Every structure is written in structure tokens, then in C-alpha cells.
Amino acid sequence: MAIRIFITGGTFDKEYNELNGQLFFKDTHLQDLLEMGRCKLDTEIRTLMMIDSLEMTKDDRDLIVHQCRHCEENQIVITHGTDTMAETARVIAQEVSDKTIVLTGAMIPIKFGSSDGLFNLGSALAFAQTLPPGVYVAMNGRYFHWNNVRKNTQTGVFEELS
Amino acid sequence: MAIRIFITGGTFDKEYNELNGQLFFKDTHLQDLLEMGRCKLDTEIRTLMMIDSLEMTKDDRDLIVHQCRHCEENQIVITHGTDTMAETARVIAQEVSDKTIVLTGAMIPIKFGSSDGLFNLGSALAFAQTLPPGVYVAMNGRYFHWNNVRKNTQTGVFEELS
Amino acid sequence: MAIRIFITGGTFDKEYNELNGQLFFKDTHLQDLLEMGRCKLDTEIRTLMMIDSLEMTKDDRDLIVHQCRHCEENQIVITHGTDTMAETARVIAQEVSDKTIVLTGAMIPIKFGSSDGLFNLGSALAFAQTLPPGVYVAMNGRYFHWNNVRKNTQTGVFEELS
């Protein structure tokens, strides 16, 4: 069966506005990344929103939960801003338990060239194929259970709570 | 415990010689890729050789087998040219059965910018952490068992034998 | 004689802060660009400031004028933010008339990969070697006299006043 990919935005998909020097969202770069990676997995991609994860509301997370529960795929990758990735993972875990759901993102926009996004996407798709049902965060080459992960805001690195 | 990474060359690490227009090997780009991916896994990297996999001899493969068997790590990623990746996987599988060994590579040199190498490395490291002991090929976002994989030389894509 | 290069900042040299998602200045990328371009010109590089050109003060411009007047080279390239590039060109032109001075910049940070900075630097260095004494802006592949140029803030393109 296919792997479902949900896109929610985050640093991953930020672009640079030449006219005002601000970072902004336009389209997702996910299809480009899959092509760059010569990915031949059967994937179904759907953009749910395109926002900074600091601006993600309860309604946004309810939508993500709804989509995870009702899509027919059992392996799901979600691209997400890193700042509240752990929080969204927790919300999903409380509502969905029979699927393997992996959240991932990037510290640097894809368009910056040396992005960690391509590396993270490769690992997230691999984890989605091999980990048992549950909700996980895939960052820094590692995977974390939803109930034992945080982003260290000093270093930008994901780590266990204890 | 750390993940062991063995480097053997392949398209992954090819560079462009400005003076004669030929592709050649100099140093591995693996450390650069791990930094680009903000990888925080505990890894031990060792370069075993730096060759085109079409030129890999029985002695070369014996060396790889020896290193896989005798290193203390149980999770191993091997970067390898794609042309004979499946053959090397078979040789290793006949000699080592108690470790998770994942071979990966690239269709485009890292230095070309839009390489699949970063994506493949992310997936190979993830598969090494999650798959049971055995020998695998990780390419195109997928993993293959050593005894059921080949590179389709028409398309450049890895696929099952049957 | 060498070509003098003065660095003042601008989009050219902006970097992405992974921790807070803001663009900021660290070091100049000029030396990297010259190496990328295999530039063999005799150049003398000096960083005068590293600021957004919207924040450039009268004192900053006085410093640039002073450096242009007192350096021993007669061909000068200045990297500068695009927003007030034309204004700085005007200030310099009122004080220095016996040197060929070319201001250039970028619409996209170098670190974004697909920057116009490398192209603009190539053209600015060429114009500095071939144009008669005067103050010029080199952007979009063209050169403009200091008294007949503006950045079109709607399109981001430089154009003549009339």
C-alpha cells in the first residue's frame, strides 16, 4: 500500500521574497525532493496547510488528526515546522494508535541548497516503512517516540526528555 | 551503540577533474553529508577503498566482509557503487548473518548538487536502526533483501527480481 | 594594479539563523565567490561594514567615501544592499571623480544557491576594468550611471530614471 505524505509547512518549504527580504510560503518542494532522491515509493501527497508551526492552532491540529485517522494508508509521513512538532505528535498520538505516523521537518529551508530536509525526508520515509504503529518524530538521523522528545531550543537539536 | 559506516567509493564520491574533464575519486563527502543532514547519530566512519564498483575484485569484497564481521557495531551502512551493489550484498550475506547491514549509493555524484545521495544516506541510516539482522540494499526510498534485488540497467532503478 | 573590493553587507551576505528563523549577517562570502568563479584578478578585499542598506547612515556613507578616496587602487567594486545602492552611488560621485567605482549586490542571498550574486560580481569586476572613471551601479547584467538609476521597488529590477 502507498505511503501517505501530509504537508503542513514549516521551515522546509519557506522561500525568500526578493522584494521585501522576508521568508514566506508559496508551494511545497516535496515533489522536487522526491524526484531528487529518485524515490520510487508509491506515495500519496496532500497539502493540508502551509504555515509556520508556531502559528498552528487547535483547529489545525484537529484537521491533521482527522486526516491521519481517515486516510486509507497505514504509513504516514507529515512535514511540519520544528518548533511545535513534538506538540502535534502528542495530539495525534492521543487520537490515532493503529498507524505508523512519522513527523519530520528541516532546520534550513530547502531552497537554501544545503538543507537537512532531503536527508530527513529519506529517513522519515524509511522509518514509516519499518517502525511499528505509533507516532514518531524523525530528526537528526534519529527517531523519537512522541512521548519522549523535545526540540532543544538552545541547540536546535531534537533530544529525549530524559 | 554507534552505527558503523564503511565507505567504498561509487558515484557517491566522484568529483570532476577540471583539467581533463574526467570524473575521479579524491576524498569522501560523507562527513559533509552528515553535517548537512544535522545528523546526531553516534557514527564511526572508515574508508575501506575509493573505487568504481565495476572494478571491485574478490579481494575487495573479502576485505568488506572481514570489516563487517570484525567491527564491534551491529548496525552497518556501506556506501557503494550501484552497478555491483547487489553482488556485494550477496557476498556479505553469505558470511555475516547477525548484523543489520545496509548498502546504499547514488546515481549522481554528491558534488552535482542535486544528488540522491543525501536522501539515500538518510534512509540507509534509518533502515540500519530498524530492520532485523540481515543484508539489505537501500535505494529509491525503498529497502530490498539481498537475495531479491537488482539494478535495472535500462532505467537505473532498483527492483525486486520477481 | 589591483582591483579594490569593499564589502558593506546587503542581501548578498545574509545567512539563515536556524534557531530563530531570521536572516542575519556573519561573514562575507566574497572570497568563496571569487574562488568559485576561478577569479585570478589581483584583488584587495576589505570589509567596511556588514549591514542592511536600509540601515546605512550618513556616517557609514562617509566612511565608504573616505575609503574610496584614500585607497591606492583606481578600480573599485563595492558590494552593497540593493535598496539604497543608488543613494550611496550618488554620495560617492559627489566626492570622488577620478576612479572607476562599481556598486553591485544581489536580490537573493548567496547561501540560497541560485543567487544572482555570482553573476553580478562577474559583471561588476568586468565593468570596473573597462569603464572610464565615474560611479556606476552594476545589476541585471547592465551598468548604470550613478545619476540615472533607481531600483524599481515593484519589480526589483534596476532601471534608468528616464
Add this chain to the structure above:
Amino acid sequence: MAIRIFITGGTFDKEYNELNGQLFFKDTHLQDLLEMGRCKLDTEIRTLMMIDSLEMTKDDRDLIVHQCRHCEENQIVITHGTDTMAETARVIAQEVSDKTIVLTGAMIPIKFGSSDGLFNLGSALAFAQTLPPGVYVAMNGRYFHWNNVRKNTQTGVFEELS
């Protein structure tokens, strides 16, 4: 009046064939480079051939001369392999004297990401706008008269004969 750009191939436009690991020619990247450089010059682009300059014949050079002489533009940039760039410049100079013709190229294919091609293109277009009629080579940030230039095959750098 527009600047004419003739494309003849060379390292500039080489691509990597994923299936056999060879470098080859497909389409020119010139339009991409002009967009990347936010170039707003009025240019007319025509591909005359797409070959390695070591394989350039007398007939090929005759074609280039013919095109230079008969196009209506007086400012011409020619992208060309570096190995015989100086020879082609000499042939053109013997036949065309009333136009400013600048040959340029790259040491690294554009597709390798860190190419000198974008830098060289910026400088060649600038030299074409500012130098008096004659035939020139623009490489390494410099321009050379057709009768005083060679590629140093040891270093890959262009230099005067004496």
C-alpha cells in the same frame, strides 16, 4: 541593440548520464543562467552546435565565423569549450573586425552547482558592452586579446602568451 549569444557547447553545458556515468550534452543551460542572474539585457540566443571543443572542426569554426559576420548585432558572446577557445578566437579575428566578440566558457559544468560559468557569463556580457571592436577571451575574471592568450594546460588558468 541586443547582445547576440552563440552557444557551441563545452564544459559549460555538460550533463551527467546516470545510466553509464558519462558526461554528455543535452540542452544548453544558458537561459537558466540568465534567469538566475536576473539578467535584463536584451539578448538573442542561438545554439550553433553542442560539442566538446577538442572535436571542433574547420567547418564548425567556419560556421561560427559566418554567424558572427552575418548577425545584425555588434556585440557577441560565444560560449565555448576552454581547450580550443583561443584557437577559435584567432580564426574569428582573421575574418571579423568590426564587432566586439567575447568568448567564454567554464572549467566545471553548470550542473555541478559550484560552476564558474555563471561568473564568467556575467563578466563576458559586461565586456561585450564595454570593450572596443575586437575578439576577446573572458575567463578567470579577466579579458584577453585574441592574439595574446592561451589556456595553461597544467593549471587550467588562462594567461597571456608573454
